Amino acid sequence: MVSLKNVFLVLASAASAATAAAIGRRDVQACSSGKSPNCFCPLGTTLQQSTARCRIRAAADDVIAIIGSYHNTSWFGRTPDYVNGTDNEIGGSRTLTGHTLEGDAQFTETLFEYSDNKKGGFTMAYEMENGPVSYIDPDTGETGYYAGYWDYLETKALGSKLTQFDWRIYACFTPAELAGMEFFHGWALANVNAILMEQGLSTGMAQAPFTIESFHT
Numbered sequence: 001m002v003s004l005k006n007v008f009l010v011l012a013s014a015a016s017a018a019t020a021a022a023i024g025r026r027d028v029q030a031c032s033s034g035k036s037p038n039c040f041c042p043l044g045t046t047l048q049q050s051t052a053r054c055r056i057r058a059a060a061d062d063v064i065a066i067i068g069s070y071h072n073t074s075w076f077g078r079t080p081d082y083v084n085g086t087d088n089e090i091g092g093s094r095t096l097t098g099h100t101l102e103g104d105a106q107f108t109e110t111l112f113e114y115s116d117n118k119k120g121g122f123t124m125a126y127e128m129e130n131g132p133v134s135y136i137d138p139d140t141g142e143t144g145y146y147a148g149y150w151d152y153l154e155t156k157a158l159g160s161k162l163t164q165f166d167w168r169i170y171a172c173f174t175p176a177e178l179a180g181m182e183f184f185h186g187w188a189l190a191n192v193n194a195i196l197m198e199q200g201l202s203t204g205m206a207q208a209p210f211t212i213e214s215f216h217t
């Protein structure tokens with residue numbers, strides 16, 4: 001049986017040549033809340049770039065109604081420990097306990113972009129504020145930390161009842177083989193569709209969740 005950790009390692013080594021080329025470029029900046037995922041992480045941490053995408057047979061406004069409250073995270077199975085600021089206002093934050101592959105850790109995430117253009121184009125972006133957050137892998141006792149991560153939730157109306165929904169992240173963490181948000185994000189995307197189907201607002205997914213990702217050490 002191929003373990004998950006081994007799959008991540010294979011991905012990491014395949015991506016390293018591309019990273020070497022990227023680091024040679026002068027315009028590469030430290031990872032931050034800028035739009036570009038073309039960035040470098042603190043020394044010793046690995047950059048993960050991942051986009052989970054699905055297409056739901058539902059109106060974009062209905063998808064946004066489920067995902068569009070920064071303080072309401074029930075669609076991805078979490079309840080914030082506490083929130084600060086006004087919902088959906090830039091600078092507001094939420095603090096959640098993440099049950100990760102690497103054990104539990106508490107993350108504070110601050111909203112830095114919120115835009116809803118009413119034509120199905122929507123972006124909500126936030127960054128981890130309280131880095132570095134350390135963790136211990138409950139299986140191996142191995143330790144590591146998250147230096148930071150930057151998340152983008154994006155919808156696009158492809159039709160009046162067809163919406164593309166992306167959850168993009170880039171993250172800096174160590175060690176490489178332990179992290180990976182793709183299964184969690186894929187599950188959350190499918191859960192949005194399940195909620196909408198229960199409400200009679202979706203007729204299913206036109207494209208089930210899939211992930212495009214790379215790991216750069």
Ligand SMILES: *[C@@H]1O[C@H](CO)[C@@H](O)[C@H](O)[C@H]1NC(C)=O
Pocket residue numbers: 065066072073074075195
């Ligand atoms: C949070 O979102 C869920 C799913 O859309 C909804 O059922 C629930 O009522 C919302 N909670 C609050 C407090 O608005």
Ligand SMILES: *[C@@H]1O[C@H](CO)[C@@H](O)[C@H](O)[C@H]1NC(C)=O
Pocket residue numbers: 083084093095108
């Ligand atoms: C949230 O607000 C409380 C006071 O209301 C403050 O003590 C705390 O530091 C704030 N936390 C964050 C993460 O901003």
